[in-house]
Amino acid sequence: MATAPLTLVVMARWPAPGRCKSRLARQTGRWSAAQVQRRLTQHSLQVGGSWSQRHGHSLEVAVDGLGPRGLRRWQQELRPLAPGARLSAQGGGSLGCRMQRQLQRAFQGGAERVLVIGTDLPGLETQDLEAAAEALLSAPLVIGPACDGGYWLMGLNRAGFQRAGAHLMSGIPWGTSQVLQSSLAAAAQRALPVQLLREQNDLDEGQDLENWWRCQLPPP
Structure with missing residues (x-):
């Protein structure tokens, strides 16, 4: 039985010194922080790219920090990692606005x-x-909680998006430890059931980098 068409959106930032990982850069320096960002981006695209190709899903990479020419160059560079990926600009606004834009584009x-x-x-x-x-085949909304009070994944099916999509991105205190709870509260206000995934740790601080050195990925 065929499953519902799925799009995986990777929200990425151009890994240039001084333009990414600002919290980590204060501890490691801008160049080192950019190298960490590059390695993490490669990992996300390798995982997402192989999974999307295996199942026939669409892969979109929404990039912050690059213009049209830069996007074309980076797409060529990333092609071996994720051959079917399509790169586009995230656009302006808060993180919520940019995520909403990508969701809207994918469903359209x-x-x-x-x-x-x-x-x-x-x-x-x-x-x-x-x-x-x-x-998402049975639940309208799925969220992957992060250890810092945010989330590492949000997923919606079409019914969930039509019912509450924009409200899940509005009024959220992005960049704080209240992101997850605020998002769950927004879903509850719309009586939207949520399925939670396993908790994971984002790599944002120096301590997170030390933990990374102990995991399976080699250090940058």
């Missing part, structure tokens, strides 16, 4: 399920994406 393009992830997850595995995609 024919997707029935959309997963949105970032590039700060050294522990991301294909099983995580599989669990989220499976959950």
Whole structure:
């Protein structure tokens, strides 16, 4: 039996010194922080790209910090990691506005399920994406909690997006420890059931980097 078409959106930032990982850069320096960002982005695209290709899903990479020419150059560079990926600009506004824009674009393009992830997850595995995609066949909203009070994944099916999509992105205190709780409260206000995935740790601080050195990925 065919499953509902799915789009995986990776929210990425151009890994240039001084333009990414500002909290980490204060501890490691801008160049080192940019190298960490590059490695994490590669990992996310390798995991997301292989999983998307295996299942025939669409892969969109929404980039912050690059113009049209830069996007074309980076797409060529990333092609070996994620051959089917399409790169586009995130556009302006808050993180909520940019995520909403990507969700809207994916559903207008024919997707029935959309997963949105970032590039700060050294522990991301294909099983995580599989669990989220499976959950959206029955639940309208799926969220992957992060240890810092945010989330590392949000997924919606078409019914969930039509019912509460914009409200899940509005009024959220992005960049704080209240992101997850505020998002769950917004879903509750719309009586939207939520399925939670396993908790993971974003790599944002120096201590997170030390933990990364102990995981399976080699240090940058």
